[in-house]
Amino acid sequence: MRAIGLFTQGDPDVLQIVDLPEVHAGPGEVRVHVHAATVNPTDIAQRDGRRAEQQKAEPPPYVPGMEVAGVIDEVGSEVPDRLKVGDAVIGIVVPQGSHGGYREQIVLDARSVAHAPAGATHAEAATLPMNGLTARQSLDLLGLSAGQVLAVTGAAGAYGGYVIQLAKAEGLTVIADASERDEALVASLGADFVVRRGDDVAARIREHFPQGVDGLADGAVLNERVIPAVRDGGAFTSVRGFLGTPQRDIRFTATLVRSYAHAWEKLEHLGDQAAKGVLKLRVADVYPPEQAADAHRRLEAGGTRGRLVITF
Secondary structure, three states, X not given: OEEEEEOOOOOHXXXXXXXXXXXXXXXXXXXXXXXXXXXXXXXXXXXXXXXXXXXXXXXXXXXXXXXXXXXXXXXXXXXXXXXXXXXXXXXXXXXXXXXXXXXXXXXXXHHHEEEOOOOOOHHHHOOOHHHHHHHHHHHHHHOOOOOOEEEEEOOOOHHXXXXXXXXXHOOOEEEEEEOHHHHHHHHHOXXXXXXXXXXXXXXXXHHHXXXXXXXXXXXXXXXXXXXXXXXXXXXXXXXOOOOOOOOOOOEEEEOOHHHHXXXXXXXXXXXXXXXXXXXXXXEEEEEOHHHHHHHHHHHHHOOOOOEEEEEO
């Protein structure tokens, strides 16, 4: 069974096609014939050495990938009737050793799997599980109500785009950042106000909301630089573990999607929202497994809008 893995960390060229043993679904598990796996920034960290210490716990090859789409081809015992052989599904993956999304076949806990959005291709569907659940978790942590104001940084990215769309579906007012070339894109995703991105984006947000916003989802990882955009007593969530310095009664949380790895009900609902057009599934380009290194190079170069997808 083919996978894309690495035996030693380094630049994109360390990625190679590897042959792995066939796997089978155990109790509470399903096996997915993977048709598409996305390339995300977290995959770069798994490849370039930033996670080398954690990876030492498992033997190589190390297979990246946190979200997949495909078809169930084996169901273990104790799996609920909602999942059957032949179902087109999406799944979130917590990589460990060779257990990552860049493989033709993967066994997942049934709680990590939901039905693919109706009408979506495998490549489109694969962009939803990890990024969509990350956005969902951020909004859950912020706990805002309809009519309140949310600021989103990194708004043109996959995470930021999903945050905007989910927030608008829940009746929030959204102010988001963008480069000049991305302003139209971010507006099309539903942002009510679009301000120029940059280290001083907090000041531009305050021009629209002088008292500060009720909540902020920091997809651009600006950390301390964007806290001033939040009102006293507001909420702030980061995607990279940043918890801020206690100040002005702001509630700081870290969005860590691995804690939603078994939140299949939330993933199923995201799929329904995508099928209804509430969420746009954005694919930037697709690559065959043999060109995985090219996909990594392109993502690292920056400016990708939508997800790069490896298709098997």
